[in-house]
Protein backbone atom coordinates (compact mmCIF):
# COMPACT_ATOMS: atom_id res chain seq x y z
CA UNK A 1 0.00 0.00 0.00
CA UNK A 2 1.23 3.51 -0.81
CA UNK A 3 1.56 6.22 1.83
CA UNK A 4 -1.66 8.15 1.21
CA UNK A 5 -3.74 4.98 1.27
CA UNK A 6 -2.08 3.86 4.50
CA UNK A 7 -2.66 7.29 6.05
CA UNK A 8 -6.38 6.90 5.42
CA UNK A 9 -6.88 3.20 6.09
CA UNK A 10 -4.12 1.51 8.12
CA UNK A 11 -5.41 0.44 11.53
CA UNK A 12 -8.83 1.98 10.89
CA UNK A 13 -11.88 -0.32 10.94
CA UNK A 14 -15.54 0.75 10.92
CA UNK A 15 -16.79 0.75 14.52
CA UNK A 16 -18.00 -2.82 15.26
CA UNK A 17 -21.08 -1.64 17.18
CA UNK A 18 -22.52 0.97 14.81
CA UNK A 19 -20.50 0.89 11.62
CA UNK A 20 -19.31 4.48 12.24
CA UNK A 21 -16.66 5.09 9.58
CA UNK A 22 -14.69 7.43 11.84
CA UNK A 23 -13.01 5.80 14.83
CA UNK A 24 -15.13 6.88 17.83
CA UNK A 25 -13.64 8.68 20.82
CA UNK A 26 -13.80 5.93 23.43
CA UNK A 27 -13.92 8.31 26.37
CA UNK A 28 -13.81 5.62 29.03
CA UNK A 29 -11.36 4.62 31.73
CA UNK A 30 -12.52 1.02 32.14
CA UNK A 31 -14.44 -1.79 30.40
CA UNK A 32 -17.06 -4.15 31.81
CA UNK A 33 -16.01 -7.81 31.88
CA UNK A 34 -18.47 -10.66 31.17
CA UNK A 35 -17.05 -12.64 34.04
CA UNK A 36 -13.75 -12.77 35.87
CA UNK A 37 -10.99 -12.78 33.25
CA UNK A 38 -13.43 -12.71 30.30
CA UNK A 39 -13.08 -9.38 28.49
CA UNK A 40 -12.92 -8.07 24.93
CA UNK A 41 -9.21 -7.23 25.02
CA UNK A 42 -9.77 -4.01 26.93
CA UNK A 43 -9.42 -3.81 30.71
CA UNK A 44 -8.24 -0.32 31.58
CA UNK A 45 -7.45 2.70 29.38
CA UNK A 46 -3.89 3.25 30.58
CA UNK A 47 -3.13 -0.14 29.04
CA UNK A 48 -5.43 -0.15 26.00
CA UNK A 49 -8.00 2.15 24.47
CA UNK A 50 -9.61 1.52 21.07
CA UNK A 51 -9.12 5.09 19.80
CA UNK A 52 -5.47 5.00 20.84
CA UNK A 53 -5.01 1.51 19.38
CA UNK A 54 -6.23 2.68 15.97
CA UNK A 55 -3.76 5.57 16.02
CA UNK A 56 -0.88 3.36 17.17
CA UNK A 57 -1.54 0.87 14.36
CA UNK A 58 -1.79 3.67 11.82
CA UNK A 59 1.51 5.23 12.91
CA UNK A 60 3.26 1.84 12.88
CA UNK A 61 2.13 1.40 9.26
CA UNK A 62 3.27 4.89 8.23
CA UNK A 63 6.77 4.16 9.58
CA UNK A 64 6.88 0.60 8.16
CA UNK A 65 7.13 -0.83 11.68
CA UNK A 66 5.19 -3.48 13.56
CA UNK A 67 4.55 -1.68 16.86
CA UNK A 68 3.44 1.90 17.45
CA UNK A 69 3.07 3.55 20.85
CA UNK A 70 1.78 7.03 21.61
CA UNK A 71 2.52 9.21 24.62
CA UNK A 72 1.29 12.40 26.26
CA UNK A 73 4.05 14.40 24.52
CA UNK A 74 7.18 13.96 22.42
CA UNK A 75 9.22 14.36 25.61
CA UNK A 76 7.32 11.49 27.25
CA UNK A 77 8.21 9.33 24.24
CA UNK A 78 11.91 10.25 24.59
CA UNK A 79 11.72 9.63 28.35
CA UNK A 80 10.40 6.13 27.63
CA UNK A 81 13.33 5.33 25.32
CA UNK A 82 15.76 6.42 28.04
CA UNK A 83 14.09 4.02 30.48
CA UNK A 84 15.45 1.13 28.39
CA UNK A 85 18.86 2.07 29.82
CA UNK A 86 20.44 1.46 33.21
CA UNK A 87 23.04 3.28 35.32
CA UNK A 88 26.49 3.08 33.74
CA UNK A 89 25.15 3.01 30.19
CA UNK A 90 26.39 5.59 27.68
CA UNK A 91 24.57 7.44 24.91
CA UNK A 92 26.02 9.13 21.85
CA UNK A 93 23.73 11.93 20.72
CA UNK A 94 23.50 14.53 17.99
CA UNK A 95 24.92 17.77 19.42
CA UNK A 96 22.59 20.02 17.40
CA UNK A 97 19.30 18.80 18.79
CA UNK A 98 15.93 19.89 20.11
CA UNK A 99 16.46 21.94 23.29
CA UNK A 100 14.04 19.83 25.32
CA UNK A 101 15.92 16.66 24.36
CA UNK A 102 19.20 18.22 25.47
CA UNK A 103 17.52 19.29 28.71
CA UNK A 104 16.07 15.88 29.59
CA UNK A 105 19.39 14.18 28.79
CA UNK A 106 21.59 16.52 30.81
CA UNK A 107 19.33 17.59 33.68
CA UNK A 108 17.29 14.41 34.22
CA UNK A 109 18.90 11.27 32.86
CA UNK A 110 22.50 12.23 33.59
CA UNK A 111 21.50 12.22 37.29
CA UNK A 112 20.45 8.59 36.97
CA UNK A 113 23.96 7.55 36.00
CA UNK A 114 23.69 7.72 32.21
CA UNK A 115 26.61 9.36 30.40
CA UNK A 116 25.99 11.43 27.25
CA UNK A 117 28.46 12.22 24.48
CA UNK A 118 27.30 15.01 22.16
CA UNK A 119 28.73 15.08 18.66
CA UNK A 120 27.58 16.37 15.24
CA UNK A 121 27.58 12.69 14.04
CA UNK A 122 28.67 13.77 10.58
CA UNK A 123 32.17 12.18 10.82
CA UNK A 124 31.83 8.37 11.09
CA UNK A 125 35.38 7.81 12.35
CA UNK A 126 34.83 10.31 15.16
CA UNK A 127 31.60 8.56 16.17
CA UNK A 128 33.40 5.19 16.22
CA UNK A 129 35.96 6.77 18.57
CA UNK A 130 33.18 7.55 21.08
CA UNK A 131 32.01 3.92 21.23
CA UNK A 132 32.95 1.76 24.19
CA UNK A 133 31.60 -1.33 25.95
CA UNK A 134 28.98 0.79 27.77
CA UNK A 135 27.53 2.41 24.64
CA UNK A 136 23.90 1.30 24.51
CA UNK A 137 22.17 3.96 22.44
CA UNK A 138 22.89 6.31 19.55
CA UNK A 139 20.38 9.18 19.43
CA UNK A 140 20.02 10.87 16.06
CA UNK A 141 17.94 13.86 15.07
CA UNK A 142 17.88 14.48 11.32
CA UNK A 143 17.32 17.03 9.90
CA UNK A 144 18.58 18.72 13.04
CA UNK A 145 16.82 21.52 14.82
CA UNK A 146 17.40 24.33 13.97
CA UNK A 147 20.56 24.00 11.84
CA UNK A 148 19.03 21.55 9.33
CA UNK A 149 22.13 19.31 9.34
CA UNK A 150 21.67 15.87 7.84
CA UNK A 151 22.94 12.75 9.56
CA UNK A 152 23.45 9.54 7.59
CA UNK A 153 21.04 7.07 9.24
CA UNK A 154 22.48 4.02 7.42
CA UNK A 155 26.01 4.88 8.55
CA UNK A 156 24.87 5.37 12.16
CA UNK A 157 22.97 2.08 12.01
CA UNK A 158 26.12 0.21 10.93
CA UNK A 159 28.07 1.75 13.84
CA UNK A 160 25.29 0.99 16.35
CA UNK A 161 24.98 -2.62 15.17
CA UNK A 162 28.74 -3.10 15.41
CA UNK A 163 28.63 -1.85 19.01
CA UNK A 164 25.52 -3.83 20.02
CA UNK A 165 23.74 -0.55 20.69
CA UNK A 166 20.29 0.66 19.66
CA UNK A 167 19.83 3.42 17.11
CA UNK A 168 16.94 5.81 17.78
CA UNK A 169 15.98 8.55 15.31
CA UNK A 170 13.91 11.61 16.18
CA UNK A 171 12.01 11.89 12.89
CA UNK A 172 9.89 14.90 13.88
CA UNK A 173 11.30 17.34 11.30
CA UNK A 174 10.91 15.01 8.34
CA UNK A 175 7.60 13.32 9.27
CA UNK A 176 6.97 9.72 8.15
CA UNK A 177 6.10 11.04 4.69
CA UNK A 178 9.62 12.29 3.98
CA UNK A 179 11.78 9.77 5.85
CA UNK A 180 11.40 6.26 7.27
CA UNK A 181 14.35 5.58 9.58
CA UNK A 182 13.42 1.93 10.28
CA UNK A 183 13.96 1.20 6.57
CA UNK A 184 17.48 2.68 6.90
CA UNK A 185 18.41 0.45 9.83
CA UNK A 186 17.18 2.40 12.87
CA UNK A 187 15.73 0.37 15.78
CA UNK A 188 13.41 3.06 17.15
CA UNK A 189 11.77 6.02 15.44
CA UNK A 190 10.46 8.81 17.62
CA UNK A 191 8.06 11.63 16.73
CA UNK A 192 6.74 14.70 18.36
CA UNK A 193 3.25 14.06 16.94
CA UNK A 194 2.51 17.64 18.00
CA UNK A 195 4.27 18.82 14.83
CA UNK A 196 3.70 17.59 11.25
CA UNK A 197 1.83 14.36 12.06
CA UNK A 198 -1.06 16.09 13.78
CA UNK A 199 -0.33 19.24 11.83
CA UNK A 200 -3.13 21.43 13.14
CA UNK A 201 -1.47 22.95 16.23
CA UNK A 202 -4.16 21.64 18.57
CA UNK A 203 -2.59 18.58 20.24
CA UNK A 204 0.62 17.77 22.17
CA UNK A 205 1.60 14.12 21.69
CA UNK A 206 4.59 11.83 21.10
CA UNK A 207 5.11 8.47 19.41
CA UNK A 208 7.57 5.60 19.11
CA UNK A 209 7.57 3.00 16.34
CA UNK A 210 9.71 -0.15 16.22
CA UNK A 211 9.82 -3.21 13.99
CA UNK A 212 10.86 -5.75 16.62
CA UNK A 213 8.46 -7.73 18.83
CA UNK A 214 10.70 -7.90 21.87
CA UNK A 215 11.59 -4.21 21.81
CA UNK A 216 7.93 -3.36 21.13
CA UNK A 217 6.87 -5.39 24.18
CA UNK A 218 9.48 -3.74 26.41
CA UNK A 219 8.34 -0.28 25.34
CA UNK A 220 4.66 -1.20 25.76
CA UNK A 221 5.42 -2.38 29.30
CA UNK A 222 7.08 0.96 30.01
CA UNK A 223 4.15 2.85 28.46
CA UNK A 224 1.73 1.00 30.74
CA UNK A 225 3.97 1.02 33.84
CA UNK A 226 4.88 4.71 33.70
CA UNK A 227 1.53 5.83 32.31
CA UNK A 228 2.32 8.85 30.13
CA UNK A 229 -0.53 8.02 27.74
CA UNK A 230 -2.59 10.52 25.74
CA UNK A 231 -6.38 10.68 26.07
CA UNK A 232 -8.75 9.33 23.41
CA UNK A 233 -9.93 12.77 22.26
CA UNK A 234 -6.36 13.75 21.34
CA UNK A 235 -5.90 10.42 19.56
CA UNK A 236 -9.04 11.14 17.52
CA UNK A 237 -7.74 14.57 16.53
CA UNK A 238 -4.41 13.12 15.43
CA UNK A 239 -6.14 10.40 13.40
CA UNK A 240 -8.04 13.16 11.66
CA UNK A 241 -4.88 15.18 11.05
CA UNK A 242 -3.06 12.19 9.56
CA UNK A 243 -5.68 11.81 6.83
CA UNK A 244 -4.10 14.77 5.01
CA UNK A 245 -0.47 14.26 6.07
CA UNK A 246 0.70 13.36 2.55
CA UNK A 247 -1.08 16.34 0.97
CA UNK A 248 0.16 18.74 3.62
CA UNK A 249 3.75 17.53 3.33
CA UNK A 250 3.74 18.03 -0.46
CA UNK A 251 2.72 21.64 0.02
CA UNK A 252 5.13 22.19 2.94
CA UNK A 253 7.92 20.99 0.65
CA UNK A 254 6.87 23.23 -2.28
CA UNK A 255 6.44 26.33 -0.12
CA UNK A 256 9.63 25.55 1.84
CA UNK A 257 11.64 25.36 -1.40
CA UNK A 258 10.25 28.71 -2.66
CA UNK A 259 10.94 30.45 0.64
CA UNK A 260 14.46 28.98 0.82
CA UNK A 261 15.27 30.21 -2.71
CA UNK A 262 13.92 33.66 -1.93
CA UNK A 263 16.06 33.91 1.23
CA UNK A 264 19.17 32.63 -0.51
CA UNK A 265 19.09 35.52 -2.96
CA UNK A 266 18.18 38.20 -0.39
CA UNK A 267 20.96 40.78 0.25
CA UNK A 268 20.24 40.94 4.01
CA UNK A 269 20.65 37.18 4.53
CA UNK A 270 24.06 35.86 5.60
CA UNK A 271 23.60 32.07 5.73
CA UNK A 272 20.70 29.88 4.79
CA UNK A 273 20.14 26.37 6.14
CA UNK A 274 17.94 24.11 4.04
CA UNK A 275 19.11 20.67 2.84
CA UNK A 276 17.63 21.05 -0.67
CA UNK A 277 20.41 23.29 -2.02
CA UNK A 278 22.99 21.34 -4.02
CA UNK A 279 25.78 23.17 -2.19
CA UNK A 280 24.34 22.36 1.23
CA UNK A 281 26.63 19.95 3.16
CA UNK A 282 23.82 17.45 3.76
CA UNK A 283 22.39 17.51 0.23
CA UNK A 284 23.60 14.13 -1.05
CA UNK A 285 22.65 12.19 2.08
CA UNK A 286 19.30 14.01 2.29
CA UNK A 287 18.61 13.16 -1.34
CA UNK A 288 19.31 9.49 -0.65
CA UNK A 289 17.46 9.07 2.66
CA UNK A 290 14.57 11.54 2.33
CA UNK A 291 11.73 11.81 -0.17
CA UNK A 292 11.69 15.63 -0.04
CA UNK A 293 13.37 18.47 1.84
CA UNK A 294 10.52 19.64 4.04
CA UNK A 295 9.20 22.99 5.14
CA UNK A 296 11.73 24.00 7.78
CA UNK A 297 14.17 26.77 6.82
CA UNK A 298 16.67 28.59 9.03
CA UNK A 299 18.79 31.64 8.20
CA UNK A 300 21.02 34.28 9.74
CA UNK A 301 21.07 38.03 9.10
CA UNK A 302 24.07 39.98 7.83
CA UNK A 303 25.81 41.61 10.80
CA UNK A 304 24.45 39.01 13.25
CA UNK A 305 22.67 41.57 15.41
CA UNK A 306 20.18 40.40 18.02
CA UNK A 307 18.11 43.57 17.61
CA UNK A 308 17.63 42.93 13.87
CA UNK A 309 16.49 39.38 14.53
CA UNK A 310 14.04 40.61 17.16
CA UNK A 311 12.69 43.30 14.87
CA UNK A 312 12.33 40.87 11.97
CA UNK A 313 10.43 38.33 14.11
CA UNK A 314 8.09 41.09 15.32
CA UNK A 315 7.55 42.48 11.81
CA UNK A 316 6.17 39.40 10.08
CA UNK A 317 2.44 39.23 9.85
CA UNK A 318 1.55 35.83 8.42
CA UNK A 319 4.51 34.11 10.09
CA UNK A 320 3.36 34.13 13.72
CA UNK A 321 6.01 34.34 16.41
CA UNK A 322 5.61 31.09 18.32
CA UNK A 323 7.34 27.94 19.50
CA UNK A 324 6.56 24.71 17.67
CA UNK A 325 6.45 23.85 13.97
CA UNK A 326 4.78 21.65 11.42
CA UNK A 327 1.28 23.11 11.63
CA UNK A 328 -0.81 24.31 8.72
CA UNK A 329 0.01 27.95 9.51
CA UNK A 330 3.48 29.49 9.12
CA UNK A 331 5.51 30.21 12.24
CA UNK A 332 8.67 32.17 12.89
CA UNK A 333 11.00 31.50 15.80
CA UNK A 334 14.16 32.83 17.36
CA UNK A 335 15.96 29.68 18.59
CA UNK A 336 18.52 31.42 20.82
CA UNK A 337 15.82 32.94 23.01
CA UNK A 338 13.02 30.41 22.47
CA UNK A 339 13.44 26.70 21.67
CA UNK A 340 17.15 26.65 22.53
CA UNK A 341 17.17 29.00 25.53
CA UNK A 342 17.78 25.98 27.79
CA UNK A 343 21.17 25.38 26.08
CA UNK A 344 24.09 27.49 27.43
CA UNK A 345 25.07 30.32 25.00
CA UNK A 346 28.57 28.98 24.42
CA UNK A 347 27.28 25.47 23.65
CA UNK A 348 24.55 26.67 21.31
CA UNK A 349 26.83 29.06 19.43
CA UNK A 350 29.23 26.20 18.72
CA UNK A 351 26.45 24.43 16.80
CA UNK A 352 25.51 27.62 14.93
CA UNK A 353 22.60 28.90 17.04
CA UNK A 354 23.82 32.51 16.98
CA UNK A 355 21.88 35.63 17.96
CA UNK A 356 20.57 36.43 14.47
CA UNK A 357 19.46 32.90 13.62
CA UNK A 358 15.80 32.77 12.61
CA UNK A 359 13.83 29.58 12.04
CA UNK A 360 10.78 29.36 9.81
CA UNK A 361 8.15 26.65 9.78
CA UNK A 362 6.71 27.28 6.34
CA UNK A 363 2.98 26.56 6.34
CA UNK A 364 0.33 25.96 3.72
CA UNK A 365 -0.64 29.55 2.85
CA UNK A 366 -0.27 30.74 -0.74
CA UNK A 367 3.45 31.18 -1.16
CA UNK A 368 3.15 34.62 -2.86
CA UNK A 369 1.68 35.96 0.38
CA UNK A 370 4.43 34.36 2.45
CA UNK A 371 7.16 35.89 0.27
CA UNK A 372 5.46 39.29 0.44
CA UNK A 373 5.35 39.03 4.25
CA UNK A 374 9.08 38.26 4.42
CA UNK A 375 9.88 41.09 1.98
CA UNK A 376 8.13 43.68 4.11
CA UNK A 377 9.82 42.32 7.28
CA UNK A 378 13.27 42.75 5.66
CA UNK A 379 12.40 46.37 4.94
CA UNK A 380 12.12 47.06 8.70
CA UNK A 381 15.75 46.14 9.43
Ligand SMILES: *Cc1c(COP(=O)(O)O)cnc(C)c1O
Pocket residue numbers: 073074075076098100101141145170172173191192193194195204205206
Ligand atom coordinates in the same frame (compact mmCIF):
# COMPACT_ATOMS: atom_id res chain seq x y z
C1 LIG B 1 8.83 19.43 19.65
C2 LIG B 1 9.94 18.44 19.53
C3 LIG B 1 10.18 17.48 20.51
C4 LIG B 1 9.36 17.41 21.78
O1 LIG B 1 8.03 17.08 21.55
P1 LIG B 1 6.78 17.62 22.44
O2 LIG B 1 5.62 17.05 21.74
O3 LIG B 1 6.85 19.12 22.41
O4 LIG B 1 6.99 17.10 23.83
C5 LIG B 1 11.20 16.57 20.31
N1 LIG B 1 11.98 16.64 19.20
C6 LIG B 1 11.79 17.55 18.24
C7 LIG B 1 12.67 17.56 17.05
C8 LIG B 1 10.77 18.49 18.37
O5 LIG B 1 10.60 19.41 17.42
